[in-house]
Amino acid sequence: MPPSVIRLEGVSKSFWPGPVKAVTDVSLEVRSGEILTLLGPSGCGKTTTLRLIAGFEAPDQGAIFVCGDRVAGRRAWVPPERRGVGMVFQDYALFPHLTVGENVMFGLDRFPRKDRRERAQEVLRTLDLKPLFDRYPHELSGGQQQRVALARAIAPEPVVVLMDEPFSNLDAHLRDQVRDEVVRILRKADVTCILVSHDQRDALAVSDRVAVMNQGRVEQVGTPREIYKHPESVFVATFVGRTNLLQGVVQNEDGCVLTDFGSFCRVNRLGMPNGTPVMISVRPDGFTACREAEGVLHGTIRSATYTGSQVEAEVAIPSADGGMRKLVVHLPPSRAYHIGEEISFRLLPEFASVVRNACDTLGFSSPVAATVAAEKGGGAHSSQRSSHPSSASV
Numbered sequence: 124m125p126p127s128v129i130r131l132e133g134v135s136k137s138f139w140p141g142p143v144k145a146v147t148d149v150s151l152e153v154r155s156g157e158i159l160t161l162l163g164p165s166g167c168g169k170t171t172t173l174r175l176i177a178g179f180e181a182p183d184q185g186a187i188f189v190c191g192d193r194v195a196g197r198r199a200w201v202p203p204e205r206r207g208v209g210m211v212f213q214d215y216a217l218f219p220h221l222t223v224g225e226n227v228m229f230g231l232d233r234f235p236r237k238d239r240r241e242r243a244q245e246v247l248r249t250l251d252l253k254p255l256f257d258r259y260p261h262e263l264s265g266g267q268q269q270r271v272a273l274a275r276a277i278a279p280e281p282v283v284v285l286m287d288e289p290f291s292n293l294d295a296h297l298r299d300q301v302r303d304e305v306v307r308i309l310r311k312a313d314v315t316c317i318l319v320s321h322d323q324r325d326a327l328a329v330s331d332r333v334a335v336m337n338q339g340r341v342e343q344v345g346t347p348r349e350i351y352k353h354p355e356s357v358f359v360a361t362f363v364g365r366t367n368l369l370q371g372v373v374q375n376e377d378g379c380v381l382t383d384f385g386s387f388c389r390v391n392r393l394g395m396p397n398g399t400p401v402m403i404s405v406r407p408d409g410f411t412a413c414r415e416a417e418g419v420l421h422g423t424i425r426s427a428t429y430t431g432s433q434v435e436a437e438v439a440i441p442s443a444d445g446g447m448r449k450l451v452v453h454l455p456p457s458r459a460y461h462i463g464e465e466i467s468f469r470l471l472p473e474f475a476s477v478v479r480n481a482c483d484t485l486g487f488s489s490p491v492a493a494t495v496a497a498e499k500g501g502g503a504h505s506s507q508r509s510s511h512p513s514s515a516s517v
């Protein structure tokens with residue numbers, strides 16, 4: 124495993140007056156060459172976490188290590204300029220009165236004076252910016268300013284580059300292109316990077332791992348796939364894309380959960396004991412349309428939005444209590460769907476996951492007690508076009 128570059132151990136930070144708890148008990152590790160994104164809504168503590176790592180803030184509790192050396196916590200303190208950390212600010216913060224070359228040379232005081240120009244040129248060449256060496260920041264496009272800020276950050280060969288919302292100031296049409304370019308540069312230079320973003324698309328697209336933050340805490344750390352497919356909390360499930368939250372009960376030790384919509388197996392990754400009322404998150408991708416005879420769920424399309432790569436449909440499905448439940452389902456875009464059309468599905472367990480503390484978060488006391496009792500009593504649903512296939516396993 125690559126060595127750890129940045130490690131946070133139980134880091135907390137409050138601001139006064141208040142106190143405003145900006146960061147609470149955050150533990151994180153970033154390994155050499157890794158791109159990790161801190162993802163979360165505005166105000167959840169992302170920038171404060173970056174500033175703590177950079178040394179612009181000191182933690183109230185916990186410790187921060189850079190390449191194994193304690194730089195903050197337990198009376199240790201290494202100032203920002205001696206941490207070997209490069210920072211790209213949200214507004215780029217280029218010096219307007221300095222040229223591109225001078226901006227990049229600015230942080231190179233560790234290099235002998237005679238080598239600074241060459242180092243700046245070398246980095247600007249890597250980023251395809253060398254022709255802009257003598258230009259001023261106001262003569263550059265947003266995307267170019269972004270890359271100059273990145274060049275300035277990586278020129279001193281930092282052990283890690285911290286980038287705060289690097290893509291948020293770019294026009295929508297430039298955004299994906301600049302994002303892919305920045306990631307290509309980071310990968311090519313083998314730079315370890317912590318990015319901050321409130322945009323789940325960016326986070327999933329560029330990161331090796333994502334740390335999802337909510338109200339100052341890290342709720343889950345995982346690869347983009349893990350975070351998307353197997354969210355462990357209601358917050359992660361709902362913040363990172365759309366999802367369906369279904370009430371259920373853990374059915375057996377194999378990790379199956381019985382819901383109104385059938386039994387989902389291999390989804391109890393949190394190891395909840397048999398009989399526990401739980402919620403599962405099922406992504407819209409967790410259903411696959413099929414012929415009626417093969418389907419375990421049958422419903423009626425209530426809305427259908429074509430996005431190019433898929434159709435996002437809301438499907439009304441009769442529930443065990445005689446009401447209707449709406450599911451959000453991704454359908455293949457190869458054909459058109461009509462409002463009122465009947466459709467059948469099968470379930471894909473890989474997009475389903477038990478979420479932690481959902482009953483507390485969503486205010487359910489005992490989510491499926493009634494459903495389970497009805498199942499056992501045997502008479503709560505009709506077998507014809509049933510949406511409630513207690514025996515259907517996936």
Ligand SMILES: Nc1ncnc2c1ncn2[C@@H]1O[C@H](COP(=O)(O)OP(=O)(O)O)[C@@H](O)[C@H]1O
Nearest residue numbers: 138139143145164165166167168169170171172
């Ligand atoms: N210097 C500060 N003084 C007081 N409160 C602050 C300061 N910096 C951040 N905060 C507060 O801390 C919380 C987290 O802020 P921040 O880390 O900037 O969040 P994010 O970057 O995720 O939007 C917010 O409530 C914010 O208002």
Ligand SMILES: [Mg+2]
Nearest residue numbers: 166169170171
């Ligand atoms: Mg911020």
